[in-house]
Amino acid sequence: MEHFHVSLEKEYLVFSAAHFITFNGDICERLHGHNYRVSAEVHGPLDENHYVVDFIVLRDTLKELTDELDHRMLLPTGHPLIHVEPNDESVEVTFRERRWVFPRGDCVLLPVPNTTSELLARYLAIRLRDALAIRTPAKLHRIRVAIDENFGQWGVCDLVD
Numbered sequence: 001m002e003h004f005h006v007s008l009e010k011e012y013l014v015f016s017a018a019h020f021i022t023f024n025g026d027i028c029e030r031l032h033g034h035n036y037r038v039s040a041e042v043h044g045p046l047d048e049n050h051y052v053v054d055f056i057v058l059r060d061t062l063k064e065l066t067d068e069l070d071h072r073m074l075l076p077t078g079h080p081l082i083h084v085e086p087n088d089e090s091v092e093v094t095f096r097e098r099r100w101v102f103p104r105g106d107c108v109l110l111p112v113p114n115t116t117s118e119l120l121a122r123y124l125a126i127r128l129r130d131a132l133a134i135r136t137p138a139k140l141h142r143i144r145v146a147i148d149e150n151f152g153q154w155g156v157c158d159l160v161d
Contacts, residue, residue, distance in 0.1 A: 004046055004052050006058065013037065014035060016071055017069050022079065034150060042138075043140065052138060053132065073106050078113040083095075087104070110123055142160045
């Protein structure tokens with residue numbers, strides 16, 4: 001049985017962003033940033049053109065998604081101890097006695113409990129899957145998105161239908 005997939009890794013599929021995560025249940029690390037690199041694999045049958053998905057559509061879609069995160073503060077909206085309160089001008093974030101206020105336009109509010117590389121990969125994989133379903137008739141079986149946050153430290157998510 002044959003199985004096909006395409007893989008995409010480009011030097012411009014990157015985003016620079018600030019974040020902080022919690023670990024060990026209730027420890028919140030300091031605000032810091034990364035220059036994230038993103039790659040993707042898309043699995044499925046060959047179409048009438050004999051490819052899984054049009055590379056240009058895949059490339060451009062993933063670039064649009066990474067651009068949405070570039071030069072932003074990534075904030076988790078699903079964390080039980082991190083409270084994110086947006087208004088028209090700013091976003092106030094609290095974790096116990098700590099408090100940050102960011103300009104609203106500088107923030108991306110993510111539907112995740114923590115802004116780890118693994119959950120950022122899942123967020124992008126879901127967004128990529130949904131966007132490709134609209135932009136292409138490809139019948140995709142699996143999407144893998146990997147995010148490198150620090151030169152060889154990859155968080156990976158596989159979405160399998």
